[in-house]
Amino acid sequence: MKREERRQEIVDLLIASRAVDLDDLASRFAVSKMTIHRDLDDLERAGVLRKVRGGATIDPGTQFESDFRFRELQEADVKRSIAAAAAELVEPGMTVMINDGSMAAILGDVLARKRPLTIITNNAAIIERNKGETGATLITVGGVYSAKFNAYLGIVAEEALSRLRADIAFVSAPAVSGSLAYHMDESVVRSKRAMIASSRHSCLLVNSRRFGHTALHVLAELNEFGTIISDKPLPGETTVELEGGQTSIKIASGGPNDF
Structure with missing residues (x-):
């Protein structure tokens, strides 16, 4: 090994x-x-x-559990499978928003084969890996750098996001319970919500291990997302909450299921 x-x-x-x-x-x-x-x-x-x-x-x-450096090492295979499924929603020429987080950072790498693309992000890992790359127009939103989340957050980032428009936003969440997605940090919630508001279509990326958990702040109702991607089927109560709505469910290891 x-x-x-x-x-x-x-x-x-x-x-x-x-x-x-x-x-x-x-x-x-x-x-x-x-x-x-x-x-x-x-x-x-x-x-x-x-x-x-x-x-x-x-x-x-x-701080270990929420620190980006720790999360970057967690369940890399699951993150890659979810990122690959997310990339299927992207076509060359699109404008894509990608939020903070270790799963999103992997998605930034996977999208390389979808170029040309315009990538709008506050994720420092994506910024570092894509700056200067041919075929990628990289728009960074600025703000106050957070080492904990390896991202740029705050009023500057939120204002910049509000003045941009994207075809799709990829948003991740560390906790989902019932019909709600959660996050522990208020500034991160605001930046994620700004991306949702500034995109024609929004996609939630969530590891199945995060189901059944809550955090301090409500990030969004699940039915606010056009697509939810996970590595396993959603819990029964969550599936019931989404029935009859417009949210598409896509399982990374299989095919999509539309309600």
């Missing part, structure tokens, strides 16, 4: 159990304890875990 693959699996184990044991990791990956020490040291410097005696941990509800 390559070093990066091993470290990805360590993060996945932390997500599942909140703590990992040094001896168990060395045995699982058939490497020395010193190798695991180096892995944990590097991941701690990246801000995605805390080393403790005999292993490492993350604390529920702390």
Whole structure:
């Protein structure tokens, strides 16, 4: 197993159990304890875990779970499948808005094959990867940089978004329950809502693990989105809430289901 693959699996184990044991990791990956020490040291410097005696941990509800650096390492395969499904909604020549978030950052990479495109974003990862790329007109909205979300937020970003128009906006959410999508940060909610308002069509990207959870702020009613993309079918209560509406449901591993 390559070093990066091993470290990805360590993060996945932390997500599942909140703590990992040094001896168990060395045995699982058939490497020395010193190798695991180096892995944990590097991941701690990246801000995605805390080393403790005999292993490492993350604390529920702390900055680790919401920090972009941690989320960027979570469930990469799921994010890629959702991003690939989202890219099917895009045709060359479109103007696309993409919000903050690690899943959205992957979508920014996937859309490379859809060029020429105009990309409007506050996502610093997308900005960094697409600046200077041939065939991509990149519009950055400015604002106050947030290291936590690796994005530009605030009044400047919201005002810029309100004066632009896109064919489609891709918006992600860390929590969905019933008929509502949620987010823990008010400034992020405002920027996402500004993108929804400034686009002809809006698409919600949500990992199935996020269903059944809430956060401090309501982001939107699910029926405000033209399309919802996830990696698994939506929960029954959510499906019932959307029945008879205009929202299209697309499962990344399968085909779309329209109500």
